[in-house]
Amino acid sequence: MRSLLLRCLVVVLSFHTAFAAEPFIEKSDLFTAGDGGYKIFHIPGIVVTAKGTVLAWCEARKKGGDWDQIEIVLRRSTDEGKTWSAMKSIANVPGPKTKNPFSLAVKGVDPHDVTYNNPVLIADRDGTVHMLFCLEYMRCFYQRSTDDGESWSTPVEITSAFNGFQSTYPWKVLATGPDHGIQLKTGRLVVPVWLSTATGGNAHRPSVTATIFSDDQGKTWHASEIAVPCTDEWINPNETVAIELADGRVMLNVRSESKAHRRLVTISKDGATNWSTPKFDDALLEPICMASIIRYSLAQDGGKNRILFCNPDSLSRADGKEEPGKTRDRRNFSVKLSYDEGRTWPVTRVVEPGPSMYSDIAVAKSGAILCLYGRGLKPGFAGDFITLARFNLEWLTDGRDTAGASK
Template identity: 55%
Template sequence: MRALLSFVLLLGTAPAVAHAAEPRFDQHDLFTAGSAGYQLYRIPGVVVTNKGTVLAYCEARKSDKGDWGTINVQLRRSTDGGTTWSEPKTISDVPGPKVKNPVAVAKKLGGDGEVTYNNPVLIVDRKTGAVHFLFCLEYMRCFYARSEDDGQTFSPPVEITQSFEAFRPHYDWKVLATGPAHGIQLTSGRLVVPVWLSLGTGGHAHRPSVTSTIYSDDHGATWKAGEIAVPNTEEWVNPNETVVAQLVDGRVMLNVRSESKPHRRLVTTSPDGIGGWTPAKFDDTLLEPICMASLVRLTGKESDKTRLLFTNPATVDARKKITVRMSYDEGTTWPVSRMVEEGFSGYSDMAILPDHTVVMVYERGSVDNQSPYKSGSLTVARFNVEWLSEGKDRIAAAGALR
């Protein structure tokens, strides 16, 4: 009897058996070409606020002329993890007269009366709960606004173009752009936003180009320029749209698009996200079809296993086969990968829900089945690590990621 009682007590105190969660993947279109008065929706971004609200945003383009036509920034909110969404809302508006960028005028890119708002970036402030919003006007002015109500409303925009003047002694830019996609907050509280700059003399007035960061140490009140991170050289050709993550040792890593011959992503690190950037290196695993990518941290050093996620079209010659990759060693290797979309697929961004579900917004399909630059939709995909790793990821007790 005592033996039986001891066995029952032992069962009652035994640790729970670990069970992996079921693989999960679903997707639905969020912005559809030709709807609500816009021919195209491009350049997606997504963040998750401290309260778990998902904010998805993009460039809403009145025409298919390209980057210099009439473009607004639109945003949709979800308070149920990306299942249902609010109606689109325009959040870019600078009062007063607008002047077209002279380099666009010289190249006949865009016409009179067309106003280009471009390259939206959101950052969630984990310390204050605010949502920081940066965007550009005519690729030559930069503005900052913020939301104190989880992205429902934003403050009037304040111009911060002066912050970019510190770059001029090193690079006399005529075109500027933030991000696109999201910026990050470091553990120190510093806000870091990747930027790219161009002389505007080359193709589409976006070339030649270099990449860097701007940053704020006072929760967005003021912004300063960092050092040039990746210059334009014979080896590193036109580095531009850049994504960012903080590594578990505190360093800041930039993962950079370029037009370099190896067709691989460029990677550089800094101790503080401002300067001291290491010479850029090509990542042999990360193919580069010359397209924006996404980089986000899934789990950090408090986890049983740190995880970084990266996504872009996994080809060298076309915007298709968009693929998510996972790294357990802070981006040194990418042993896990899974394709999300085989056909036309381009720009993307990712954010992480409180339960570690990944929310990915990406350009999907083509309105003419020919051009990946004319996206059919911006699509939301939601998945967990079990789907991504096909059940081969190490799962913590009771199936929970840590």
Template identity: 75%
Template structure:
């Protein structure tokens, strides 16, 4: 009886210690909070080596990608519960000019300055690396050694992208967006997309690649084109990255392909020898940014993925002709086999919901930072932070 009682006691203790599912939401940026900005878009989130949560976005004085845009950051030192006031963190001194390909578009104000596509990486040594673009034409790197309180002077790294011109004569460039990754060997990897600027919004056609640094951001190098633009893989662009447990780097890629699914491609080093791109049938593609992150807690090593899980109308997941793929139904998925299957999928925001990024705190709290609104649109009226645990995600 004693062994039986001991086993029963252990089982009861395990049940008692099991965490209760929870989900909490708060808006970190809302239109109207600051009269200077009428759109908050492109959310990103990362947890530093010291445990500070950094959440950032593009704050726009206008609606379009080429409008007056600043990059704002908020910080949390208590697992994402409370937050500092927004801080502008990207500033390039000196004269600036609009990308010539933007001037081909209607209603582009040549006096407005566009800072775009911020990417942050949490280094294992405590450094926070940041890349951003200016006018979709120039790229910059800066760093913080105090968890985002202050930042170094930005250094231009546009020359890194010139290597791509041997293979793709880009006129428009963009990093990320969202957070990116440091590999186990210390390499920093940042997905990028490049466009010849001849198509819609001067962002199409496009291809996806990566740039990388092996010296903690001091120098940057161009990798290979990971996903070209073809009749099958149409306009690959905004891309997120994760390192798999076998060491490979997997990119999860937005595109405008007719399959209406996310594209996936892998590389042994995050820069070269990319596999043939494949569509992931489980991950719908409403043409919207997504988030991906590893959950490594409690003896579990999982991959979490977030995006609007929606293809409006149609049968068997295919949109009806002429129907738009509405940005709504942001959901979080879980994979236990390194992204091969996604058996868990839970709706986080059933209404209009847009771009998202996802992170995990040192305590194991999952943070999904996403656009939300009462009305459909490309961007929400708020950028919302959802805090929840694995128990909530797996609760049926």
């Protein structure tokens, strides 16, 4: 009997080995500086729609600065990122535009430039793609697509949603995301935002972070409570990403300029109220750069809960040591994996060892992981390319994905 059991075990293990996926990683440049007459492409985002279409977008900047002439452009893929449509501009508010008056104090700003900024997309379970974007860091608009990003509705202004913040934080500059927003199990749409009184550097500081949310599929939007204020400890919290935890709570992962050099984390039961006291995550370096986070949970592997996080991480080395003076470097773009809802990050893999910048992350229907990130030929804030890295869980974990993920 024991011999028979051993033979059966060998057969099962052989079957598993034969059909286990081979690790792979593939890279392709989706946006290259100079294309279409744009000096740089910056602030990328990526989502996978309910039908499986991949949408990749970014800011296309004519000159390069945050307050310069900027458009929002999109590319589509119907084969999980292997091939792509041509670049297309997708944000256009009709009528005259007025420059944010606080931008005019920033050196070199042209009052005639039109700045579309901070696009955020949400892939709804019903197939709708919701999109928010800002104009002049002063007005916010909502539009939607019902054909997987082929066409978009006329933008509707939702700046009034931000009025709910004014009593506690008299902002003069507003920004959504950037990156993707999320839809909760309840159907609520949640978009992280940051706000500034525009009295500091680049008219973007000081700043605080919060969310706006919609419970009627984008028809109306509302302000949350301030999630992370600006203090001596939490310095200028701004670009923020969100994820729904397995128990339904919402966790924000926050960029800041704090001396701890680590990402900030805060949690709310509903993505809007009663935020927990922000804490630094010692495992997540903060190089003062956009990051991204997403759940990796597939029906084909039993729905195990994993969370993926990515950002430039100069500490992602074999010895894990911190190099003096290098903590803030935008390089060494890395992906981390958590099996316990973000409490620990036991897996780290470097995707791009050189200069690397803003990023977003998505999961294709097949389970392929899609990272869209800026990379440069030399150090800088934006880079020369926005590159897509496609890889699988086997590559990320070196074939050693543990079975300890919670369900």
